[in-house]
Amino acid sequence: MPPIPSSAYAVPVTGRPTLNQRRRESTRLEIAQAAAELFAARGAEATTAEEIATASGISLRTFYRYFSEKEDAVAPLLAAGGERWVRLFTESASDLPVREALERSATESLSPSDATAVEALRWTRDLLRDPRLATVWQRVHADSEERLRAAIADRCPPGTDLLEIRLAAAAATAAIRVALEQWARSGAPATGPGSPRELGARCMRELTAGLDLWSRVN
Amino acid sequence: MPPIPSSAYAVPVTGRPTLNQRRRESTRLEIAQAAAELFAARGAEATTAEEIATASGISLRTFYRYFSEKEDAVAPLLAAGGERWVRLFTESASDLPVREALERSATESLSPSDATAVEALRWTRDLLRDPRLATVWQRVHADSEERLRAAIADRCPPGTDLLEIRLAAAAATAAIRVALEQWARSGAPATGPGSPRELGARCMRELTAGLDLWSRVN
DNA sequence: GCCTGAATGACACGTCGTGCCAAAAAGGCT
DNA sequence: AGCCTTTTTGGCACGACGTGTCATTCAGGC
Numbered sequence: 204m205p206p207i208p209s210s211a212y213a214v215p216v217t218g219r220p221t222l223n224q225r226r227r228e229s230t231r232l233e234i235a236q237a238a239a240e241l242f243a244a245r246g247a248e249a250t251t252a253e254e255i256a257t258a259s260g261i262s263l264r265t266f267y268r269y270f271s272e273k274e275d276a277v278a279p280l281l282a283a284g285g286e287r288w289v290r291l292f293t294e295s296a297s298d299l300p301v302r303e304a305l306e307r308s309a310t311e312s313l314s315p316s317d318a319t320a321v322e323a324l325r326w327t328r329d330l331l332r333d334p335r336l337a338t339v340w341q342r343v344h345a346d347s348e349e350r351l352r353a354a355i356a357d358r359c360p361p362g363t364d365l366l367e368i369r370l371a372a373a374a375a376t377a378a379i380r381v382a383l384e385q386w387a388r389s390g391a392p393a394t395g396p397g398s399p400r401e402l403g404a405r406c407m408r409e410l411t412a413g414l415d416l417w418s419r420v421n
Numbered sequence: 422m423p424p425i426p427s428s429a430y431a432v433p434v435t436g437r438p439t440l441n442q443r444r445r446e447s448t449r450l451e452i453a454q455a456a457a458e459l460f461a462a463r464g465a466e467a468t469t470a471e472e473i474a475t476a477s478g479i480s481l482r483t484f485y486r487y488f489s490e491k492e493d494a495v496a497p498l499l500a501a502g503g504e505r506w507v508r509l510f511t512e513s514a515s516d517l518p519v520r521e522a523l524e525r526s527a528t529e530s531l532s533p534s535d536a537t538a539v540e541a542l543r544w545t546r547d548l549l550r551d552p553r554l555a556t557v558w559q560r561v562h563a564d565s566e567e568r569l570r571a572a573i574a575d576r577c578p579p580g581t582d583l584l585e586i587r588l589a590a591a592a593a594t595a596a597i598r599v600a601l602e603q604w605a606r607s608g609a610p611a612t613g614p615g616s617p618r619e620l621g622a623r624c625m626r627e628l629t630a631g632l633d634l635w636s637r638v639n
Numbered sequence: 640g641c642c643t644g645a646a647t648g649a650c651a652c653g654t655c656g657t658g659c660c661a662a663a664a665a666g667g668c669t
Numbered sequence: 670a671g672c673c674t675t676t677t678t679g680g681c682a683c684g685a686c687g688t689g690t691c692a693t694t695c696a697g698g699c
Contacts, residue, residue, distance in 0.1 A: 223665080223676075251654070262679045267656060341559040366603055370624050373595040381591045385584055406588055441645075441696085469685065480648045485687060 231269055231279055234259045238276035239326045247274055247335040274339050277330055281340060283323045285347030288312035288379070293354050301358055305375050306407045313379070313400040321393050328387040348376040378406035449487055449497055452477045456494035457544045465492055465553040492557050495548055499558060501541045503565030506530035506597070511572050519576055523593050524625045531597070531618040539611050546605040566594040596624035 220228070237258040241250045252273040256266040270276045291308035299307075315321040330336045352372035359368060382402035391397030438446070455476040459468045470491040474484040488494045509526035517525075533539040548554045570590035577586060600620035609615030 227677095252656085253654090264657090264680070265678055268678080271656080273655075337563070338556055338560065341563055342556065345555070345559055366599070366620065366623070367627065369599045369603065370596060370627060373599045374592050374628060377591040377595045378588060381584070381587045385587065402584065405584070409585070409588065410592060445646090470687085471685090482649070482688090483647055486646080489687080491686075 227269075230259075230261070234261070234266065234269055234276055235279040239280055239330065242277060242333060242336065243326070243329040247333050274336055277326070277336065278339050278343055280323050280326045281330065282343045282347065283320070284312055284327075284383075285343065285350075285376075285379075287320075289347065289350045289354050292351070293357070297358065301355060301371070302411050304358070305355075305371075306404070306411065309375070309379055309407050310400060310404045313382075313398075313403045315393055324393045324399060327383065331384065331387045344376055344380050348372050351376060374410055375407065378410045379403050382406045445487075448477075448479070452479070452484065452487055452494055453497040456491075457498055457548065460495060460551060460554065461544070461547040465551050492554055495544070495554065496557055496561055498541050498544045499548065500561045500565065501538070502530055502545075502601075503561065503568075503594075503597075505538075507565065507568045507572050510569070511575070515576065519573060519589070520629050522576070523573075523589075524622070524629065527593070527597055527625050528618060528622045531600075531616075531621045533611055542611045542617060545601065549602065549605045562594055562598050566590050569594060592628055593625065596628045597621050600624045 234255065238250075238255045241255060241258060250273075252266055253263050255273070255276055256263045259266070266276075270278070288308055291312055292304055295304040295308055315324060331340060349372075352369055355368050355372055356363070356365075382405070383399055386397065386399045386402055389397055393399065395401075452473065456468075456473045459473060459476060468491075470484055471481050473491070473494055474481045477484070484494075488496070506526055509530055510522055513522040513526055533542060549558060567590075570587055573586050573590055574581070574583075600623070601617055604615065604617045604620055607615055611617065613619075
C-alpha cells in the first residue's frame with residue numbers, strides 16, 4: 204500500500220515562498236540573463252539552447268525544465284514590469300476608482316526604482332528588435348492582461364459585466380504596450396522626457412479620457 | 422553577364438493579382454482548411470506537419486514553402502476577418518471621422534456575408550481552445566493592428582501624433598479581439614444576440630465613448 | 640517545337656523538445 | 670551524527686521540426 208505522500212518539505216507556514224522555490228526563481232533569472240546577452244549579441248535564431256545552458260552552468264535537459272521553449276528564456280525580463288504593475292494595482296487603496304488605481308500603479312511600475320528594473324527596460328529595448336522574440340513579447344502581454352483582468356474583477360462588485368472588465372484590462376494593457384514599443388523604437392533614455400513613465404502616463408490618460416483620443420486622431 | 426531578370430510572367434497590367442498568385446492563394450487556403458480540420462480533431466500538438474501536407478496533397482517540403490511554422494497553417498482563417506476590416510475601413514467615405522469609420526467597418530466586417538466568413542468564425546471558436554494556437558491568434562492580431570495603424574495614418578493629416586495613432590489602432594484591435602474571445606467562450610451563434618457583430622459593436626462603442634467604460638468597471 | 644523562370648519533390652542535416660532512468664543534492668527525522 | 674524521503678539534475682535516445690541544396694516538373698513566351 205503506497206504511503207500517503209505527506210510532503211517532506213514543510214508547508215509554507217508563512218505566506219513566503221519556500222527556500223526551494225526561491226532558489227528556483229534565482230536560477231530562472233540567471234538563465235534569463237545569460238539568454239538575453241546571447242540573444243542581444245547574435246540574435247535568437249543563431250543561438251542554440253545548448254549555448255544558453257552552458258552559459259548558465261546547467262545541462263540542456265535542465266534548461267528545458269525551466270523554460271518550455273528556447274525563446275521563453277527571456278520572458279522573466281520582459282514580464283517583470285507587468286507583474287509589478289498588477290501587484291501595485293492590487294495593493295492600491297481600495298477606495299480609489301479603478302481608473303485612478305490603474306493609472307497610478309501603471310505610472311509607478313514604469314518608474315524604475317532599483318537597478319534591476321532599469322536593466323529590464325534596457326533588455327526590453329534590445330530584445331524587441333529580434334522578430335523571433337516578438338512572440339514572447341505578445342505572450343507576456345496576454346498573460347499580463349489576464350492577471351490584470353482577474354485583479355480588476357476582484358475590485359469590482361459581483362454583478363459587474365465581465366465583458367466590460369475584459370475590455371478594460373485589454374485596453375489598459377494595450378496602452379502600456381504601445382508606450383513601451385514607442386519608447387523602444389525611439390532613442391529616449393529610461394528616465395526623463397520620452398521615458399516609458401511619461402509615455403505610459405500619456406497613453407493611459409488619453410485612453411481613459413476617451414473622447415480626447417478619438418477627436419485627436421481626426 | 423547575367424541576363425536582366427525580366428520575368429517571363431506578364432506584369433499585372435491591371436491591378437488584379439497574377440494567375441500564379443491566385444493559384445498560390447488558393448492552395449494556401451486549401452492547406453489552411455486541412456490543417457484546421459486536423460487541429461480541431463486531434464489538437465495541434467498531436468498533428469504532424471507531414472499529416473497536414475499529405476491531407477493537402479503536397480509534399481512536406483512544399484508545405485514549408487507556404488507556411489514557416491506548422492501552427493501558422495491556420496493563420497489565413499484567423500486573419501480573414503481582420504483583413505476585411507482594414508479593407509472596409511480604407512474604402513469607407515473619407516469625410517467620415519476616424520471613430521465613425523472604425524466602428525462601422527468593424528461592425529460590417531463582423532457581419533458574415535458569405536458562407537466562407539461564417540466558416541472562418543466557426544473555425545476561430547474551435548481553434549481558440551488549443552493553447553498551441555494562441556500564439557498564432559496573437560500574431561494575427563499584431564499584424565492586423567499594424568495594418569490598421571497604417572490605414573489610420575493614411576486618413577490623418579500629416580502632423581498627427583504617431584503615438585495617438587498607434588494607441589487608436591491598438592485599442593480598436595483589442596476591442597474586437599475581446600469581443601471575439603468572449604463570443605468564442607460563450608455558446609452564442611454567429612448571428613443574432615451574443616454574436617460577434619453585437620459584441621464587437623458594444624466594445625467599440627464603449628471604448629470610443631471612453632468615460633462610460635471606466636465609470637462602469639467601478 | 641524550344642527556352643526560361645517558377646513551383647515542386649526528395650534527401651540530408653542540425654536543432655528542438657521530451658520520455659525515461661539513474662545519480663546527486665537538499666530538507667526532515669531520530 | 671546517520672538515515673530516509675523528496676526533489677533536482679544530467680545523460681541518453683528518439684521523433685519531430687524547419688532549412689539548404691539539387692534535380693525534376695510545370696507553365697508561359699518565342
